[in-house]
């Protein structure tokens with residue numbers, strides 16, 4: 001890695017040297033067949049599948065390789081594999097690494113579709129999943145790490161509930177047992193350096209802040225050792241993973257401005273989180289940079305910043321329907337999945353939380369906010385009006401009907417049992 005600072009590297013990565021003749025940006029290359037001058041050359045280059053070599057479209061084009069270099073740079077790793085979605089960036093390394101008889105430890109606060117993949121798909125291949133408390137301490141983790149536990153998955157902070165995990169401890173203990181740590185580092189982009197804390201495989205949904213404009217679905221898997229790269233690359237190719245070069249090109253374009261967008265969204269979100277924590281309707285703000293968030297001390301120790309995504313727990317006087325009425329009334333916050341775009345979003349989250357252990361009781365209805373690049377005072381004005389709607393709906397003791405986020409439905413659209 002160069003000695004340039006982060007902002008400078010974002011501008012240089014995946015490009016030609018600054019003063020070479022040609023366009024500023026890497027080319028958008030679409031292609032399947034690559035032609036060779038003769039059969040011998042074709043055989044030779046076919047041996048270079050672990051490198052950024054243009055062999056066949058599936059193995060990547062110049063556009064893919066530029067983005068892979070960029071993400072490896074941002075994550076602080078050595079090799080990156082671009083895949084079709086953030087979810088594929090979770091499922092591909094798990095399928096590539098685990099085998100029948102193995103066990104994976106997964107935090108109870110994990111992203112819903114990761115849980116579904118473990119329960120519905122990994123189980124079919126004879127891999128068992130054990131859920132653990134995201135705030136697990138060393139002694140309990142050691143007790144869970146039996147010989148067949150090959151991977152400990154971490155996601156810090158947790159989806160919707162934002163518990164920040166003690167990732168360095170989890171890595172140290174897992175490595176003592178010969179296991180590997182896979183991390184969903186989507187929230188920690190730029191602000192958590194996975195490999196310097198001991199993580200083996202880092203996962204990014206590029207759909208979020210790298211894309212940054214709510215217009216692509218893309219994922220990246222990054223590693224920092226040749227050994228990890230060889231099984232990962234082989235597994236990704238075996239599984240036929242590919243991403244559109246057009247989407248990769250958009251991700252590269254998004255990544256150039258990652259730093260300024262993230263700075264602005266981080267500042268807006270912190271301001272709103274602090275303001276929210278002074279509101280009487282709010283019981284607790286789940287923002288890793290605030291002391292009210294579980295694991296805040298690990299955030300302070302391990303992260304260099306935060307981002308625009310956080311949660312709010314309301315006072316018990318407000319039921320689910322009241323939160324829905326509030327969200328429906330907001331003018332500047334869209335209602336929809338995903339985050340990391342330039343525009344703000346709000347989502348009631350209570351019914352998206354599934355837990356296997358007793359770790360999901362927050363004592364009130366919950367809301368997740370993704371803060372965009374709008375003027376922060378406009379967003380606060382909108383929330384002030386929304387909170388007035390919330391108050392007007394004060395609990396009436398009528399049981400509210402659960403409503404599940406799409407991501408929690410099973411493949412046939414059935415709601416989970418609660």
Ligand SMILES: *Cc1c(COP(=O)(O)O)cnc(C)c1O
Pocket residue numbers: 085086087088111159184186187205206207208217218219338
């Ligand atoms: C959105 C998200 C993903 C999945 O990304 P997609 O590109 O939508 O598949 C994975 N992990 C986390 C934490 C996410 O928020």
